Amino acid sequence: MRLDRYLANQGAGSRKEVQKWIRAGRVCLEGVLTRDPGAETMGKRVTLDGREMALPGEIHLMLNKPAGFLTAREDSRQRTVMDLLPEEMTARGCMPVGRLDKDTTGLLLLTTDGVLSHRLISPKRHVEKVYLARVEGILTPETEALFARGVPLKDFTALPAKLEILDSHTGRVTVHEGKYHQVKRMFGACGCPVLQLERERFGPLEMDPKLSPGAWRRLTGEEAGALYEAAGMEAPR
Numbered sequence: 001m002r003l004d005r006y007l008a009n010q011g012a013g014s015r016k017e018v019q020k021w022i023r024a025g026r027v028c029l030e031g032v033l034t035r036d037p038g039a040e041t042m043g044k045r046v047t048l049d050g051r052e053m054a055l056p057g058e059i060h061l062m063l064n065k066p067a068g069f070l071t072a073r074e075d076s077r078q079r080t081v082m083d084l085l086p087e088e089m090t091a092r093g094c095m096p097v098g099r100l101d102k103d104t105t106g107l108l109l110l111t112t113d114g115v116l117s118h119r120l121i122s123p124k125r126h127v128e129k130v131y132l133a134r135v136e137g138i139l140t141p142e143t144e145a146l147f148a149r150g151v152p153l154k155d156f157t158a159l160p161a162k163l164e165i166l167d168s169h170t171g172r173v174t175v176h177e178g179k180y181h182q183v184k185r186m187f188g189a190c191g192c193p194v195l196q197l198e199r200e201r202f203g204p205l206e207m208d209p210k211l212s213p214g215a216w217r218r219l220t221g222e223e224a225g226a227l228y229e230a231a232g233m234e235a236p237r
């Protein structure tokens, strides 16, 4: 594999960025500085600023999803979150963990580990998700109490959820399940249709405030470990 592709695969940066770094002399192959982005990496040790880059088995990313993108692998007509990732990541099989609606923004996790993904969204595990919602109508202590009891919806009653009212039109809600349009339906059932919804947290992971809408980064080893723990799994070594 070419050196620039190898480094981009690692999530070190975009293909353009890593090409710049290689030309700037920040990358070594087998300890020897190379400025050739096309250099072959097969079987060679690659270091960036002296740090060894190893191609791990699984890749986990966090993306700050902007509005207007479908959470789907592909779509023949609409843009999907996969369009926000470099080809290297999609080629490695990174897939979204669960779904955010097209107009929902914020933290979306993607992983190559299908078992991890499955367990994180399994209704059995009740992994916490935190959303910030701007609503029409007025949020009141009664709304908070109804969320705490469990909002009855047409086809099921939502599990008790914590609603923190930030102002009369803004609430932060913590839910433990992820059914279709669930948060919007819960607010809607209380007479407060959602105008804007943003996910701030998924299980142990908070949105990185340094990621602007549309930006992504690899999870650190510690973050990936916390995710495996939330899924009740051993992190692969």
Ligand code: URA
Pocket: 099, 100, 101, 102, 104, 180, 181, 182, 183, 184, 185, 197
């Ligand atoms: N609940 C919703 O209603 N929409 C989302 O995108 C996520 C949770």
